[in-house]
Amino acid sequence: LRARPGSQDAASVIEIVDAPLPDPGPGQLRIRNIAMSVDPYMRLCLDGAAGPAAAFALGEALPGMAIGIVEESRVADIAAGDVVSSMFGWREAFVADADMVEKLNAATGLPPRAFLSVLGGTGFTAYVGMMHLGRPQPGETVLVSGAGGAVGSIAAQLARMQGAKTLALAGSDAKCAWLRGAGIDHAINYRVVEDLDGALSAAAPEGLDLYFDNVGGGQFETAISLARSRARFVECGMISTYVAERSQAPRNLVQIIAKSITIYGFTVVDFMDLREWFLADMTGWIRDGHIRWEETVYEGLDRAPGALDDMFRGANLGKMIVSLDAAP
């Protein structure tokens, strides 16, 4: 990371550099990544806009989740060829202490990349936000924004699975078709609908009991205006506000008082005690056919910065992933 991008593309401030790869010492592993996660929060961390503690350091590689194959191990319980997940981010290969990575559970029978999406940070985020904070009840009405994305697509299905009437906002007809195929009651393409409030009101004249937000800004504002008294809001992301010049807070925020709305802002790292429950629950739901997931895959380290920018243009259906050639 060479500079804070502000309103510029991320690709303009991220440079690919060659760095020497040390030999692993005792207790260490050498890992070659096969897939890297591209997540909306990364854009915020490039600018440090989520607060100084969450700012990515200038001059360093971008942190984030990745899946890799162990090439060389200096510990007893991990062998060359094992597949591990890590948080060392956008690198083709790296050396790290073995206790800083996690061996994937092969018993799930799921492909390793599932541990970047439905069983990874985004699936876990959807689980914490919807099941632990939002807690949709049968017969309630739930709206999910950014529902074509990695978190929203899972969150919407979780609400539907709980018996809630589920509405989804997404940015393309293809995303809406996918959501309908996954059982979502109403999927609305917010880019083409002329009157978003009217379309949502027609689909849910009873108003919203729960809003799961990935977008912020105008869609957050619309959800406030359509919320029922005592509605719950789960603030998982505000992707529409992450690029500085597009930033916009809801103008009707004061209505959270008159409507007694509770807003749960959350970042999943504060809920790691739920992770074992998540892995058990989600693995079961996938096995039983309740949850589908989707990936959008770019090939090669050099496409990672552009993948982040393209995600902010809505190019991804489901999880945005950069795949790397595992052959050295």
Added chain:
Amino acid sequence: LRARPGSQDAASVIEIVDAPLPDPGPGQLRIRNIAMSVDPYMRLCLDGAAGPAAAFALGEALPGMAIGIVEESRVADIAAGDVVSSMFGWREAFVADADMVEKLNAATGLPPRAFLSVLGGTGFTAYVGMMHLGRPQPGETVLVSGAGGAVGSIAAQLARMQGAKTLALAGSDAKCAWLRGAGIDHAINYRVVEDLDGALSAAAPEGLDLYFDNVGGGQFETAISLARSRARFVECGMISTYVAERSQAPRNLVQIIAKSITIYGFTVVDFMDLREWFLADMTGWIRDGHIRWEETVYEGLDRAPGALDDMFRGANLGKMIVSLDAAP
């Protein structure tokens, strides 16, 4: 109410009119008000900015809480001379069904006007927001904005009573002195301090566990920036945003995600099931000397609109009340 004031003074759109007072029918009372409540939310309802359901009707008297003396009763359990509270608002006298008013509990030994403030809507609001939603714990750090007002002055004392380190923001040195006298650990005059973030950080370098907001806008924004991870926010009021042209949402709202902040917006009418607990608790706390309260009293119906405007200029310490001459 003749028009929506927008950014104009409330006094410019409120007219005092003479209206005939009918004789009470069976089941009715004729009541002469002795004191009327002046509350910040009323300003919002003048404009309808809290949503259409909370808009005051044009051409009608302003609703709100008042205390009055029964002059004529056509029911068995209320007699002439009894003191009652009602929600019929800014009127010198009125006729109403007896089941729409509430006889005050004389056993408290408190003056009737206390039922407009510490035992009325504002005391109840402080109780619900601080004790039921915010739930300060011993050793936590709590910030209250608008702490010189009717709700904030009680909310701050409740936090202190629970053993929390309590910081208060108020708009005059006199208000700050009153708060210190009531045991609040740090009271800061936000109008004169040059660096509000710095002053709060110096008083609470550990950060905020709980923020009780009556002000919104810039003070809400400051509280977000100083909040600890997993802080709770109680959104009771956003008085700085109620007059349209001063409206301002916090620009750092996105940090509620990175910090896993929960925001409880609330209006006290959604928590009426707690009212009996409130009356019992608050009466006891007053009796035991834990809670003090203050009033700012204007005399005469004609001063009510100006009292509302003056409250938005910070003229009140504690509860703003309009006192009426009870003699017909």
